[in-house]
Amino acid sequence: MTKPIIYITRKIPVELLKPYEDRYDFRMWPESETPVPREILRREAREADGVLCMLTEKIDEAFLSENAHLQIIANMAVGYDNINVEAANRKGIWVTNTPDVLTETTADLTFALLMATARRVTEASDYIKEDRWKNWSPFLLAGSDIHHKTIGIVGMGRIGKAVAKRATGFNMSILYHNRTRKHQAEKEVGVTYVPFETLLDESDYVISLVPLTKETKHLFNEAAFQKMKESAIFINVSRGGTMDEIALYEALQSGEIKAAGLDVFEEEPISSDHPLLKLDNTVCLPHIGSSSMKTRSQMITLCLDNIDAVLQGQQPKTPVRIE
Known part of the structure; x- marks a missing residue:
């Protein structure tokens, strides 16, 4: 049986993926410093079930319309101004963030x-x-x-x-x-x-x-x-x-x-x-507010936990909902 595909928009430590590898096919932009180009993100998202993105990615209504099949977009940040959450909610796509841990x-x-x-x-x-x-x-x-x-x-x-x-x-x-x-x-x-x-x-x-x-x-x-x-x-x-x-x-x-x-x-x-x-x-400073090794790892893990929950038919831990 084909595993659900999760696309990650920046290179992250592969050891953080190990607890989930038996359930998912992970695909990842190979650069840690440079954001994924929008065209590549659009192409990869077409095949993905979930996306783990950074605040550098603009997830607008056009992107969401192209990829309405996505089940979840997990944003590695507390803020989510890079995502049109209202449009995602309308399309039934979960959006999550990473409060508390940072x-x-x-x-x-x-x-x-x-x-x-x-x-x-x-x-x-x-x-x-x-x-x-x-x-x-x-x-x-x-x-x-x-x-x-x-x-x-x-x-x-x-x-x-x-x-x-x-x-x-x-x-x-x-x-x-x-x-x-x-x-x-x-x-x-x-x-x-x-x-x-x-x-x-x-x-x-x-x-x-x-x-x-x-x-x-x-x-x-x-x-x-x-x-x-x-x-x-x-x-x-x-x-x-x-x-x-x-x-x-x-x-x-x-x-x-x-x-x-x-x-x-x-x-x-x-x-x-x-x-x-x-x-x-x-x-x-270069936007390093939450930048400690432990906290950034916890943020990634929370994103993965949210994706895992949704793809397993459950509610995510930290959903973003716009009334």
């Missing part, structure tokens, strides 16, 4: 980026590498304190709550804004709900942890940056589309806000001539 790892990176930006860590490292350190001086590369400051978290989901817990260790005042109140987080962590404008006005650190939707696209725009303190630091570890990069660049260059730490960008990847890379007050 929460703590992404929160670690978020706080690491906050600290690196506030204390000018990468700038200080480059200072030595460029052989510019000649003497100690009292205000050499002086940065911003983190302890006892106010952090404003926009998006109090799992990762937002985990970041808030880390902030308590620095004795920070924690504000948050979310589409709905999170009373449990308020009780457990001591976070305070405020309107978006109040958060911008009062926070020393503004953290974007919202998913990219029609409502959150360019949420952090010119007006938002103008509302922030001149001493404020903006951190984005959600999706690049939640910020207007041109407005952010102008705010950083003019001193409207103090600094920014970014793990995401509007169009990824960015090149070395990107304007934000020219600014000393910006720390840029």
